[in-house]
Amino acid sequence: MTSTKARIHLRVANKKAYVWDVEDIATIRTKHRLCGVFTGTLPHLSQQNLFLGVPMVLLPEEVVLLVENEIAVLVDDPKAHIQPSVVELQRWNLKEKELAQLQLAQLATALENSPAVMSEEAVRKRKERELKKQAAAAAAKAAEAGLLAEADNSIFSPPENATAPPAVDTQYTVVIPASSTSFEWYNDSACLYTTVQSAKDAGIWEYPSNLHERAKCGVFRGLWEQGMYMGGGIKFGGDYLVYPGDPLRYHAHFSATVLESPTLSLPPMEIVAHGRLGTVTKKSHLLCGWDDEKKEVSYLSIEWAGFG
Structure with missing residues (x-):
């Protein structure tokens, strides 16, 4: 018999089972041949009606199959979120502020010790401005020498030896906070259900x-x-x-x-x-x-x- 820790946790809310862990989603699809339906948004993707992200919602039949085959367990997700005390919230807020200040300090140090970071678009625009300035200066010199007619085209074309300063990328690390399941006030050990019948008796599942x-x-x-x-x-x-x-x-x-x-x-x-x-x-x-x-x-x- 597979231990509950090794099984996939299906987090149930409002009688629907969700899978949030990407590795669990890959296991369910590749190893157990169950597809589910993605319902989460992907902010950087324009066609939201075609491609969606996590979480994945499973069909009720898929949930029953996984639980009966001892592949997954059902979790009462709302009950797993323990209401934190005021002291715990204050301590968590303090940690988040310290983490944000630390990241800002690291970023400031990285920017001070290296050239400014510029995007490719900014570099391109800066290069165009430098070339135009050099072309205008060359045209002015040509006009002073009485060669304005020959210098007309140089206003619209940069000189051959024109170069722009190279852009240097600055490497720095951004720390992303962990998922909500790692919070001190999230504990699903007391609301795990290894059978469909036990989940029905608890009132979190009915299929x-x-x-x-x-x-x-x-x-x-x-x-x-x-x-x-x-x-x-x-x-x-x-x-x-x-x-x-x-x-x-x-x-x-x-x-x-x-x-x-x-x-x-x-x-x-x-x-x-x-x-x-x-x-x-x-x-x-x-x-x-x-x-x-x-x-x-x-x-x-x-x-x-x-x-x-």
Whole structure:
């Protein structure tokens, strides 16, 4: 049995499980074939609707799979944040001020002992100004010598021997404060839950709570155990999109719909709609029937076929 310290910590808030550690995110995706959804912003990236950052939110089925396989534990994140006392806050504020003053002193020392730091744009503009000054001086001398006609072009072109002072980069260190999990008032040891049932009893988790949610967990596990990757399939008329490999490298081969029973009756028009939608999106549609008594999944693939 894996110890709780070695397991991935899924921090639950408002019945959703978040992963904040980048190494944990990489492990979940590469080793356990679960993708999740990124919801954090990337301030320096213009297209926020295409690329997002941490934290990663996991599907409820992914959470149940990780916890049942003893890969992860659930953490009641709000309870892990202990309310600090006034003395602790004052001590923390004092440390932050001392750290900021230390960084400013280090930066000031580095700037005093080295030439001024200039950006590439500033260096370019400075070089252009120096060249223009040298060109204007050369034109004035030429005019005094009676060679103004020959010096007209030199106003717009720098002399061959014109050079700009080189820019020297100053190296200094900036200390970035650690994450909130290292604060003295953050302690998750008393609010870890190693099973889904214990998290339900504590009131921080409730999935699965009915037959349909149990069916989704069972179907998700069944496809995952066959080596598939899953993502949300609502845009393609199903519960999941099923990939043969990492979604960054492969297109989905199937869109899957979860049925609460393998003998559940479906209207003929729904079957036709699944078949046609799958064909339009270049996928086959899977009808996945969950047997809650046997804990087994049966699969039926639908494809639209032409006649005549």
